[in-house]
Amino acid sequence: MATGRTHRPATRSRGIPEATVARLPLYLRALTALSERSVPTVSSEELAAAAGVNSAKLRKDFSYLGSYGTRGVGYDVEYLVYQISRELGLTQDWPVVIVGIGNLGAALANYGGFASRGFRVAALIDADPAMAGKPVAGIAVQHTDELEQIITDNGVSIGVIATPAGAAQQVCERLVAAGVTSILNFAPTVLTVPDGVDVRKVDLSIELQILAFHEQRKAGEETPESGPPAPVARTTAAAADRKGPDGDVPAVMPA
Amino acid sequence: MATGRTHRPATRSRGIPEATVARLPLYLRALTALSERSVPTVSSEELAAAAGVNSAKLRKDFSYLGSYGTRGVGYDVEYLVYQISRELGLTQDWPVVIVGIGNLGAALANYGGFASRGFRVAALIDADPAMAGKPVAGIAVQHTDELEQIITDNGVSIGVIATPAGAAQQVCERLVAAGVTSILNFAPTVLTVPDGVDVRKVDLSIELQILAFHEQRKAGEETPESGPPAPVARTTAAAADRKGPDGDVPAVMPA
DNA sequence: AAATGTGAACTGCTTCACAGCA
DNA sequence: TGCTGTGAAGCAGTTCACATTT
Numbered sequence: 001m002a003t004g005r006t007h008r009p010a011t012r013s014r015g016i017p018e019a020t021v022a023r024l025p026l027y028l029r030a031l032t033a034l035s036e037r038s039v040p041t042v043s044s045e046e047l048a049a050a051a052g053v054n055s056a057k058l059r060k061d062f063s064y065l066g067s068y069g070t071r072g073v074g075y076d077v078e079y080l081v082y083q084i085s086r087e088l089g090l091t092q093d094w095p096v097v098i099v100g101i102g103n104l105g106a107a108l109a110n111y112g113g114f115a116s117r118g119f120r121v122a123a124l125i126d127a128d129p130a131m132a133g134k135p136v137a138g139i140a141v142q143h144t145d146e147l148e149q150i151i152t153d154n155g156v157s158i159g160v161i162a163t164p165a166g167a168a169q170q171v172c173e174r175l176v177a178a179g180v181t182s183i184l185n186f187a188p189t190v191l192t193v194p195d196g197v198d199v200r201k202v203d204l205s206i207e208l209q210i211l212a213f214h215e216q217r218k219a220g221e222e223t224p225e226s227g228p229p230a231p232v233a234r235t236t237a238a239a240a241d242r243k244g245p246d247g248d249v250p251a252v253m254p255a
Numbered sequence: 256m257a258t259g260r261t262h263r264p265a266t267r268s269r270g271i272p273e274a275t276v277a278r279l280p281l282y283l284r285a286l287t288a289l290s291e292r293s294v295p296t297v298s299s300e301e302l303a304a305a306a307g308v309n310s311a312k313l314r315k316d317f318s319y320l321g322s323y324g325t326r327g328v329g330y331d332v333e334y335l336v337y338q339i340s341r342e343l344g345l346t347q348d349w350p351v352v353i354v355g356i357g358n359l360g361a362a363l364a365n366y367g368g369f370a371s372r373g374f375r376v377a378a379l380i381d382a383d384p385a386m387a388g389k390p391v392a393g394i395a396v397q398h399t400d401e402l403e404q405i406i407t408d409n410g411v412s413i414g415v416i417a418t419p420a421g422a423a424q425q426v427c428e429r430l431v432a433a434g435v436t437s438i439l440n441f442a443p444t445v446l447t448v449p450d451g452v453d454v455r456k457v458d459l460s461i462e463l464q465i466l467a468f469h470e471q472r473k474a475g476e477e478t479p480e481s482g483p484p485a486p487v488a489r490t491t492a493a494a495a496d497r498k499g500p501d502g503d504v505p506a507v508m509p510a
Numbered sequence: 511a512a513a514t515g516t517g518a519a520c521t522g523c524t525t526c527a528c529a530g531c532a
Numbered sequence: 533t534g535c536t537g538t539g540a541a542g543c544a545g546t547t548c549a550c551a552t553t554t
Contacts, residue, residue: 018545056546073512089470089471184459198466205366209343213279326531326535326536327531
């Protein structure tokens with residue numbers, strides 16, 4: 001096997017827990033809003049509410065960065081904005097390429113919050129020759145043939161994949177071979193990458209399916225009468241010859 | 256305070272851990288691919304590889320659903336597809352509305368994997384009167400005024416928010432008031448919802464920022480010489496009057 | 511008096527390793 | 533023999549509660 005991991009092994013990075021890192025952008029966004037309203041200081045309680053977390057967690061998170069608060073007062077907004085930005089590596093500019101300029105790729109290219117905070121769209125790349133040269137979000141689309149050249153010339157280390165699922169792994173391999181070490185994958189596929197390359201995925205249908213799971217349970221609980229929704233009696237029809245502890249066999253697969 | 260939580264409190268749902276629920280769609284996708292290739296059975300090892308997880312985790316996950324495998328053999332692909340679909344609530348059809356038909360909303364509407372597996376786009380809604388009536392992905396966009404009517408008439412319980420950040424909370428409240436109990440939020444805002452409503456968020460810039468964090472660390476480690484990247488000497492200039500244990504004050508906020 | 515920073519307890523998730531079964 | 537299913541151990545993340553500091 002090619003020994004490609006798929007997710008970062010959740011190793012603490014320089015002592016900051018992964019879960020904390022994932023919340024820093026949230027805090028940063030809340031702090032930026034406060035900063036724009038010229039609010040000078042904020043308590044863990046207030047900031048936590050704005051970020052949608054609880055205050056103990058927020059304080060613990062900040063404690064990994066250092067002691068940036070003042071007891072009895074709170075946190076200096078501007079100072080924290082800077083510290084978190086620096087911790088996240090946003091004081092430098094990250095050139096990013098987007099591969100696959102369909103509906104989604106175009107939406108991403110047009111997304112404003114992109115350029116604003118440390119990221120810059122260095123190039124848009126698509127496999128369709130008819131797209132080449134067309135401007136999307138003010139940037140001319142380039143053909144996939146030039147992918148390696150673009151990565152190298154611009155020192156790109158972050159790539160966004162917005163291609164169809166079938167093309168994603170191959171695009172991924174070309175990006176990695178050309179020097180990209182962080183990938184944000186919107187294609188509904190598991191990407192296999194070498195060690196040292198980070199992949200994060202965004203997957204609409206997975207999110208919907210998770211929602212459907214909980215939605216289904218709500219429907220089952222409906223009657224606010226019995227406590228737990230009762231084991232739900234999974235046996236619906238003839239469980240017959242199946243070995244499952246319960247459950248029925250479908251005649252035909254749904255969907 | 257309005258006592259609105261933001262995230263599900265990670266309560267085990269009918270005994271299935273949240274982390275497991277989040278992986279079921281992944282297994283389902285891998286299994287569906289096997290099913291299409293008419294593969295009859297699969298081992299935990301093979302399936303785990305296809306889904307990008309390790310096999311012990313997969314077996315543990317499946318053990319929460321029941322004993323659906325056969326020792327010495329593996330899992331029956333068709334049977335598992337059905338069991339997972341049912342567990343996720345995909346044997347029924349979920350009507351979904353998408354609010355905010357900009358670049359992103361249109362991309363979502365056009366996304367194929369949507370309709371395929373248990374979800375159906377019941378309506379596209381936008382606040383721009385000029386959009387009303389225009390077909391996107393074969394569906395005529397409707398005006399926000401009709402939101403409540405649409406939700407009620409179609410029995411919609413899942414809503415997708417793809418509006419600008421400023422409009423998201425208000426749209427969210429209208430959706431919830433009209434009966435929606437699950438929301439997938441693409442707007443970069445923290446949504447506040449009443450208990451009983453699930454929110455999941457998809458946020459491009461958060462994902463990029465997390466990648467940037469790790470990318471920055473890679474750059475710091477570059478020289479594979481010293482072990483840990485050395486406390487990085489956070490003091491760059493005059494730390495002066497600041498109380499932080501170290502760290503410098505920026506003259507002007509970056510970004 | 512107010513709010514941070516943190517040890518300690520707790521909860522949940524992952525991994526191990528092997529007993530049990532086909 | 534081969535592979536599942538699962539207790540038990542280990543690890544990461546969250547919450548509690550309070551000593552500490554301004």
